[in-house]
Amino acid sequence: MLPIYLSLKKRTREYIVKIGIQQIRMANTIQGQRTVVKDIEDKEGRHCKTCRKTLSVDLFYKRKNGRCELVCKKCRSRKRDKEHRKYKQKFIYHLANFIDIKCSRCGYNRNFSALDFHHKGKKTYSIAREIRNLTQSSFKENGKVDLLTEEILNNCEILCANCHREHHTKYFMKLKKKD
Numbered sequence: 001m002l003p004i005y006l007s008l009k010k011r012t013r014e015y016i017v018k019i020g021i022q023q024i025r026m027a028n029t030i031q032g033q034r035t036v037v038k039d040i041e042d043k044e045g046r047h048c049k050t051c052r053k054t055l056s057v058d059l060f061y062k063r064k065n066g067r068c069e070l071v072c073k074k075c076r077s078r079k080r081d082k083e084h085r086k087y088k089q090k091f092i093y094h095l096a097n098f099i100d101i102k103c104s105r106c107g108y109n110r111n112f113s114a115l116d117f118h119h120k121g122k123k124t125y126s127i128a129r130e131i132r133n134l135t136q137s138s139f140k141e142n143g144k145v146d147l148l149t150e151e152i153l154n155n156c157e158i159l160c161a162n163c164h165r166e167h168h169t170k171y172f173m174k175l176k177k178k179d
């Protein structure tokens with residue numbers, strides 16, 4: 001008869017080995033199932049959770065683990081566009097609390113997409129690109145939105161696309177040749 005603590009130690013070790021084997025078996029089964037699912041999907045296509053169509057696998061983006069995403073590329077980009085519009089509008093409402101959103105030279109203010117943030121000093125980053133990549137969490141205090149607002153108020157001039165282009169190109173067209 002082993003001393004009680006030794007037998008306990010032995011049993012614990014056996015238990016750990018047993019659990020280890022179970023985990024390996026389980027992993028193998030899951031791996032096997034994944035391979036089968038992947039083979040079927042490669043042949044018959046994959047079901048998109050959003051449009052509910054079964055589409056060829058190359059119409060899906062791949063995740064890091066090599067598997068397809070749950071929604072197809074088209075549904076994914078549609079969803080992204082929708083979110084982009086939502087956060088852009090939210091940002092406009094926010095910015096409008098601090099500044100008149102219009103071209104500072106001609107007053108144009110019909111379409112936000114036709115307005116540029118021209119950096120008066122050195123351009124550190126693209127405001128437009130940051131606005132394109134806003135998410136829900138950008139709106140929390142001291143988040144991206146606060147940073148962007150500060151940058152716009154301190155270092156930028158809002159110009160419409162025409163006035164902006166004019167600002168950077170000093171050449172004005174002549175329509176008639178002077179004699």
Ligand SMILES: [Zn+2]
Pocket residue numbers: 048049050051052053071072073074075076
């Ligand atoms: Zn879809």
Ligand SMILES: [Zn+2]
Pocket residue numbers: 103104105106107108159160161162163164
């Ligand atoms: Zn303008």
Ligand SMILES: [Zn+2]
Pocket residue numbers: 117118119164168
């Ligand atoms: Zn500029």
